[in-house]
Amino acid sequence: MRIALTITELDPGGAERTMVQLARYLKRSSHTVEVFELGETRRKTLGVSPERTCLHEHLLQAEIPWHCGHAQGAASLPRAVVWLKRKLAEFRPDLIQSMLFHANVVTALANRWLDLPHVGGARVAQPQWWRRRMQQWATNNHMKKLVCVSHSLARDCMARERIRADKIVVIPNGISIPTGESNPVHQKPQFLLQYLPSVDTPFFVFVGRLSKQKGIDPLLRRIDQLLQPLPQHHFVILGDGPLQNQVRSLIDHSACRSRIHTIGWHPNPLDWTKHAQAVLVPSIYEGMPNIILEAMSVARPVVALDVEGVSELLGVSPQQIAAAGNLTQFIDLSIALGKNPPLGNALGQANFERACSEHRLEDKLALYEQLYGELLMADHGNSMLT
Numbered sequence: 001m002r003i004a005l006t007i008t009e010l011d012p013g014g015a016e017r018t019m020v021q022l023a024r025y026l027k028r029s030s031h032t033v034e035v036f037e038l039g040e041t042r043r044k045t046l047g048v049s050p051e052r053t054c055l056h057e058h059l060l061q062a063e064i065p066w067h068c069g070h071a072q073g074a075a076s077l078p079r080a081v082v083w084l085k086r087k088l089a090e091f092r093p094d095l096i097q098s099m100l101f102h103a104n105v106v107t108a109l110a111n112r113w114l115d116l117p118h119v120g121g122a123r124v125a126q127p128q129w130w131r132r133r134m135q136q137w138a139t140n141n142h143m144k145k146l147v148c149v150s151h152s153l154a155r156d157c158m159a160r161e162r163i164r165a166d167k168i169v170v171i172p173n174g175i176s177i178p179t180g181e182s183n184p185v186h187q188k189p190q191f192l193l194q195y196l197p198s199v200d201t202p203f204f205v206f207v208g209r210l211s212k213q214k215g216i217d218p219l220l221r222r223i224d225q226l227l228q229p230l231p232q233h234h235f236v237i238l239g240d241g242p243l244q245n246q247v248r249s250l251i252d253h254s255a256c257r258s259r260i261h262t263i264g265w266h267p268n269p270l271d272w273t274k275h276a277q278a279v280l281v282p283s284i285y286e287g288m289p290n291i292i293l294e295a296m297s298v299a300r301p302v303v304a305l306d307v308e309g310v311s312e313l314l315g316v317s318p319q320q321i322a323a324a325g326n327l328t329q330f331i332d333l334s335i336a337l338g339k340n341p342p343l344g345n346a347l348g349q350a351n352f353e354r355a356c357s358e359h360r361l362e363d364k365l366a367l368y369e370q371l372y373g374e375l376l377m378a379d380h381g382n383s384m385l386t
Contacts, residue, residue, distance in 0.1 A: 014290035174364030
C-alpha cells in the first residue's frame with residue numbers, strides 16, 4: 001500500500017508521536033509512506049532545537065520522506081489546501097490518514113478533487129461548536145472512516161459532532177513496553193537535586209501543554225490544599241504553552257511556592273515521571289491521555305479526572321480516578337497517595353501489568369494497517385461491481 005499521513009504539525013506531542021510511530025510501523029511492514037505536515041507554527045513560537053525536531057529525525061532515520069507546507073494561521077488555509085492537493089497528486093497514495101482537527105479538515109478539502117480513500121483521526125473531544133460542525137462535514141461527507149482513540153471519544157463524536165455511527169472506528173493509543181521488563185525499578189538520578197532537596201524527596205508531577213484543556217490553572221489555584229497536608233512533598237510541572245505567564249503568577253501567589261517547580265518543555269518526560277510518587281492529570285477534556293499510558297509503562301500511579309479515555313486506560317480504579325470536574329475529590333485522592341507510598345506502588349504495578357496486557361503499541365498500530373487493507377479491498381470490490 002501507498003499511505004499518505006497528514007498532520008497539523010510535528011512539534012513533539014502525543015498525536016504527533018503516534019503519527020511518526022505509525023509511519024515507521026507501516027514502513028517496517030513494507031508499505032510506501034510519506035508524511036505531510038501543514039505548518040510549523042508552534043516551532044516558530046516556542047523555538048527550534050534538536051529536541052523540538054526529534055520527530056523529523058526519526059522519520060529521516062527510517063528513510064520516510066516528509067514535507068512541510070509552512071502554513072501559519074487561518075489566513076493560510078487556502079494555500080495549505082492547494083499545497084496539500086498538489087503534494088498528494090504527486091505522491092499518488094492508495095489511502096490518506098489524517099490526524100488532528102486541522103489536518104482532518106484541510107485533507108478533506110484537498111481530497112475533493114482527488115477522491116482518494118480518506119481516514120480521519122480524532123484525538124480529543126472538540127470544545128468549540130464550529131470545530132464540531134467542520135469535523136462533522138469533513139467526516140460525514142468526505143471520509144471513509146474516523147478513527148477515535150477511545151470509546152468515550154467515539155460517543156462524544158456521535159452525540160455532539162453528529163458523526164454517523166458507521167463512520168466511527170475505535171483504535172486506542174498504545175505504549176512501547178521494554179522487552180523483558182516485568183517490574184520496573186528505577187534508581188533515582190542526581191539531576192533531581194537541581195530542583196528537590198534530595199533525590200528521595202517525594203513529588204507529584206504534571207506533564208502536558210500549559211493550556212486550558214489540561215486543567216493546570218484550576219489545579220494551581222488550589223495547590224495549597226494539596227501541598228499543605230503533605231509538608232515534605234513537591235510539585236513538578238513539565239510543559240510550556242499559552243498559559244505560561246498565568247502559571248507563573250499562580251505559583252507566585254501560592255503559600256507553597258518554594259515547593260512548586262516549573263521545568264518547561266522536556267524532551268524525555270519519563271525521566272521525571274518514573275520517579276514521581278504520582279502523576280497528576282487534571283484535564284478538562286481529552287481523547288485518551290498519552291501521559292497516563294506513559295505513567296503506566298513505568299509502573300507509576302495516576303490521579304486523573306474521569307474525562308475521555310481515562311477509565312478505558314485505568315479500568316475501575318476509584319483510588320486513581322476522580323469524577324470529571326471534581327477537583328476536591330482529585331486533591332483528596334492525591335493526598336491519600338502521598339500519605340501511603342505502598343498503595344501508590346501497588347497501583348503503579350497494576351497499571352504496568354494492564355499496559356503490558358492491553359495497551360501494547362505494536363498491537364494498536366497493526367489495527368490501522370488492518371483497517372487500511374479492509375477499506376482498499378472493499379473499494380476494489382465495489383469498483384469491480386461497477
